[in-house]
Amino acid sequence: IVMTQSPDSLAVSLGERATINCKSSQSVLYTSNNKNYIAWYQQKPGQPPKLLIYWTSSRESGVPDRFSGSGSGTDFTLTISSLQAEDVATYYCQQYYNSPPEWTFGQGTKVEIK
Amino acid sequence: EVQLVESGGGVVHSGGSLRLSCVASGFTLRSNWMYWVRQAPGKGLVWVSRIKNDDGSETTYADSVKGRFTISRDNAKNTLYLQMNTLRDDDTAVYYCVRGGHASGDLWGQGTLVTVSS
Numbered sequence: 001i002v003m004t005q006s007p008d009s010l011a012v013s014l015g016e017r018a019t020i021n022c023k024s025s026q027s028v029l030y031t032s033n034n035k036n037y038i039a040w041y042q043q044k045p046g047q048p049p050k051l052l053i054y055w056t057s058s059r060e061s062g063v064p065d066r067f068s069g070s071g072s073g074t075d076f077t078l079t080i081s082s083l084q085a086e087d088v089a090t091y092y093c094q095q096y097y098n099s100p101p102e103w104t105f106g107q108g109t110k111v112e113i114k
Numbered sequence: 115e116v117q118l119v120e121s122g123g124g125v126v127h128s129g130g131s132l133r134l135s136c137v138a139s140g141f142t143l144r145s146n147w148m149y150w151v152r153q154a155p156g157k158g159l160v161w162v163s164r165i166k167n168d169d170g171s172e173t174t175y176a177d178s179v180k181g182r183f184t185i186s187r188d189n190a191k192n193t194l195y196l197q198m199n200t201l202r203d204d205d206t207a208v209y210y211c212v213r214g215g216h217a218s219g220d221l222w223g224q225g226t227l228v229t230v231s232s
Binding site for chain 2: 037039041047048049050051054055058060092094096099101102103104105106107108
């Protein structure tokens, strides 16, 4: 499964909405449990990735509620409702539906302040 | 504190070997699926290998490392390993140890840099 994110980079004003899209080359919906096997990560320079969202829309503990995920099938979105300075980072989507390979990631979207 | 700490990276010549270690603290490593993910300089994330949470006999590998890399763990030491043989220039990357949680990666180590020079 190939994961394609858009855009590659995004500049948003503080307090404005940021939207990142992720498209999978095939459906990642597991019909037996009705779950889409998609996660989102945030990676700041010099740091490891941090899990933000799993099962498409479940927020990891401690993640601010301005981060939300949505979508189904092959099209997914990460939304930052009100961009903060600390949100400057690269964001990756990931599928964990198909094995092998266990995981495949999108190419990343770099979010900056306008 | 719940954390993963990798070590063992360094500079190695093409064709050489390295063994990466990842010590888990605050949780029992054998209770979780564990992964290695790498990131070449300035590039994205690439899954490398996975070991299941049972007796550790089931492992999987990316095609690019199959036959050259071996994932294993020592339950007594709560440590995950990645033995890397026949290293190539394109294996140069930061290697992250990752705990499987919610079927994705809920805990990442800080990473260890492997540089393969020809």
